Amino acid sequence: MATITATRDGVRQAAGQPVRRRPDRGFGTAGGHVVRTVLALFFGLPILFMLVSSLKPDDQIFADLSSPRAFLPVGDISLANYAEVFRTVPAWRFLANSIGISALTVVLGVLINSLAAFALTRMRWRGRGLVLTLIIATLVVPFETFALPLLWWANKLPWLVVQDGRPLWTFGWLDSYQVQIIPFVANAFSIYLYYSYLSTIPKELDEAARIDGANWFRIYRSIILPLAGPATATVAILTFLNAWNQFLWPLMSVQSEDLRPVMVGVQYFFQLDVAWGPMMAYATLITIPVLVLFLSFQRAFIGSIASSGVKG
Amino acid sequence: MSSPIAISSSAGKPGAGGSLRRARRAEARTARAFVTPAVVLLITFFFVPALLGFVLSLTNARLVSPQGPQFVGLDNFTRLFADPLFWKSLRNTVYFGLVVVPLQSGFALVLALLINARIRGINAYRAVYFVPVVTSIVVVSILWTFMYQRDGLVNHMLQAVSFNLVQGTDWLNDPATAMPAIIFMSIWQAVGFHMVIWLAGLQTIPGDLYEAAELDGAGRWQKFRYVTWPGLRATRSFILVTITIAALSLFSQIKIMTNGGPLYSTSTLVFQSVRAGYEQQQTAYASAISLVFFVLVLTVSLVQRFLTRDKD
Numbered sequence: 198m199a200t201i202t203a204t205r206d207g208v209r210q211a212a213g214q215p216v217r218r219r220p221d222r223g224f225g226t227a228g229g230h231v232v233r234t235v236l237a238l239f240f241g242l243p244i245l246f247m248l249v250s251s252l253k254p255d256d257q258i259f260a261d262l263s264s265p266r267a268f269l270p271v272g273d274i275s276l277a278n279y280a281e282v283f284r285t286v287p288a289w290r291f292l293a294n295s296i297g298i299s300a301l302t303v304v305l306g307v308l309i310n311s312l313a314a315f316a317l318t319r320m321r322w323r324g325r326g327l328v329l330t331l332i333i334a335t336l337v338v339p340f341e342t343f344a345l346p347l348l349w350w351a352n353k354l355p356w357l358v359v360q361d362g363r364p365l366w367t368f369g370w371l372d373s374y375q376v377q378i379i380p381f382v383a384n385a386f387s388i389y390l391y392y393s394y395l396s397t398i399p400k401e402l403d404e405a406a407r408i409d410g411a412n413w414f415r416i417y418r419s420i421i422l423p424l425a426g427p428a429t430a431t432v433a434i435l436t437f438l439n440a441w442n443q444f445l446w447p448l449m450s451v452q453s454e455d456l457r458p459v460m461v462g463v464q465y466f467f468q469l470d471v472a473w474g475p476m477m478a479y480a481t482l483i484t485i486p487v488l489v490l491f492l493s494f495q496r497a498f499i500g501s502i503a504s505s506g507v508k509g
Numbered sequence: 510m511s512s513p514i515a516i517s518s519s520a521g522k523p524g525a526g527g528s529l530r531r532a533r534r535a536e537a538r539t540a541r542a543f544v545t546p547a548v549v550l551l552i553t554f555f556f557v558p559a560l561l562g563f564v565l566s567l568t569n570a571r572l573v574s575p576q577g578p579q580f581v582g583l584d585n586f587t588r589l590f591a592d593p594l595f596w597k598s599l600r601n602t603v604y605f606g607l608v609v610v611p612l613q614s615g616f617a618l619v620l621a622l623l624i625n626a627r628i629r630g631i632n633a634y635r636a637v638y639f640v641p642v643v644t645s646i647v648v649v650s651i652l653w654t655f656m657y658q659r660d661g662l663v664n665h666m667l668q669a670v671s672f673n674l675v676q677g678t679d680w681l682n683d684p685a686t687a688m689p690a691i692i693f694m695s696i697w698q699a700v701g702f703h704m705v706i707w708l709a710g711l712q713t714i715p716g717d718l719y720e721a722a723e724l725d726g727a728g729r730w731q732k733f734r735y736v737t738w739p740g741l742r743a744t745r746s747f748i749l750v751t752i753t754i755a756a757l758s759l760f761s762q763i764k765i766m767t768n769g770g771p772l773y774s775t776s777t778l779v780f781q782s783v784r785a786g787y788e789q790q791q792t793a794y795a796s797a798i799s800l801v802f803f804v805l806v807l808t809v810s811l812v813q814r815f816l817t818r819d820k821d
Contacts, residue, residue: 237637247652262665313547322537335555341758341779342803345786345795347558383550413539442645444761449787460647480648491643503709
């Protein structure tokens with residue numbers, strides 16, 4: 198129990214929340230400040246360069262490279278690169294696709310994975326151990342090892358569509374929205390995160406609710422899910438980042454421009470003569486949603502990553 | 510643990526044996542219904558394609574083909590092991606892993622130690638170090654492709670800080686520098702992620718251990734060697750495994766920045782499997798490459814697990 202408490206403190210501290218213990222002050226010196234500042238420039242300047250360059254015409258970007266002006270929004274500043282982006286690629290469509298795909302993956306993922314973890318932690322049934330083992334086994338296998346067989350397999354899967362008011366079976370998921378969403382809904386790591394969190398909620402809560410006549414789904418929905426807020430935040434953030442950043446899979450599985458997500462859209466900018474200004478504008482455009490989310494929920498983001506690491 | 514809901518300590522049990530058994534059966538039924546969506550999805554989109562990888566690698570399956578796959582024995586592997594591009598890709602993958610794993614985990618630990626001080630503004634530093642992590646690797650790749658141009662930002666900065674002594678090269682178009690440039694960028698992007706995980710690990714080490722070490726006259730290095738390092742054992746093996754798997758799965762950077770070139774000096778196993786399985790539609794050959802990749806990941810993970818095992 199002591200180790201679990203210590204671990205939670207670690208997550209809390211990594212997320213910037215206060216912990217009673219006093220951390221090692223070893224690097225709180227002036228030299229430490231210099232090193233930290235240099236590192237902040239190292240990590241921050243390239244991103245700043247991207248934001249600033251997206252506002253400048255190409256000739257000015259190159260003219261500014263040899264001076265600190267490269268990182269400053271000075272000179273001929275305009276949104277012309279952004280106008281160019283929307284003129285050359287269907288950027289709104291890509292953004293709308295990515296927002297829709299990410300939102301659906303997050304919502305379905307939170308529901309399905311928390312429900313599975315609920316059954317695995319709080320209910321008694323035969324086969325529980327087997328299912329748990331299978332889920333844990335999937336954790337160590339990277340997606341890239343079965344992406345190509347999955348591509349072949351997805352091309353064979355059935356899907357029900359309605360044509361002329363009548364249901365009709367079609368085969369092959371390639372080039373669709375569902376191929377970008379459904380394979381990523383059930384996630385062993387999300388189940389694992391919920392599993393760890395739900396294990397810390399006392400069982401007496403369910404038992405009391407059972408006596409009061411609540412059914413299992415009601416216990417899940419009204420008691421456990423509301424108490425699992427931090428786990429939901431972690432799962433939602435990690436699922437969102439994953440879905441928004443998808444590149445390899447939609448690159449292979451989606452051909453229609455109308456269905457493509459934002460990351461695959463970068464390909465358009467490499468095809469013709471490379472115009473760096475518009476490319477930086479597109480890069481900024483598809484980064485801003487995530488950056489805004491990160492800066493608004495910084496603690497939750499960093500806390501999610503930290504809690505993803507504290508398994509034994 | 511405080512909880513908003515009153516906890517009933519006496520667990521309620523239904524009275525008669527028959528109704529107890531009925532309740533148990535109903536509980537098991539409900540639990541299986543709850544895990545079914547997740548289990549069905551994991552079977553369809555993980556287990557089936559993973560097993561298909563083994564099966565298809567022994568056939569002549571193509572992504573789109575009027576005929577079904579036919580059994581061809583080990584032909585794909587014979588062809589693979591005779592393919593110089595395969596050996597080149599394998600070597601590049603291992604090279605990337607061997608450099609990235611120690612450098613990135615070490616650098617991340619240094620960052621975590623620097624951030625683990627209770628001083629003002631520490632959250633801002635941490636956020637800046639973390640910004641590249643929330644930026645998609647696709648965006649980072651196009652940004653750095655721009656910065657790595659012959660007349661790009663990197664070379665201008667090198668000239669500025671070395672007073673024109675260092676003349677940069679065309680980083681991504683030189684077989685000698687393309688891979689090191691991608692390695693540098695990859696570490697820049699991902700190191701913040703592992704910094705946060707190290708930080709969570711550092712916070713689990715009790716402060717009294719440091720006080721005790723100070724009382725015994727331990728210096729900063731001795732405190733690190735005898736308190737911090739042993740205290741990070743669980744975190745260490747987690748970081749090692751996750752960095753290794755991520756490093757060996759190298760794909761997006763290659764696809765965007767060099768497309769495997771120049772002279773295949775940046776082709777990797779995943780890159781080669783995508784080229785075979787998607788661009789050339791040779792699902793069977795791609796499955797064989799994926800299988801070799803899987804064996805590589807599994808072997809490295811098992812060796813690492815063995816080396817970092819609990820020796821007590």
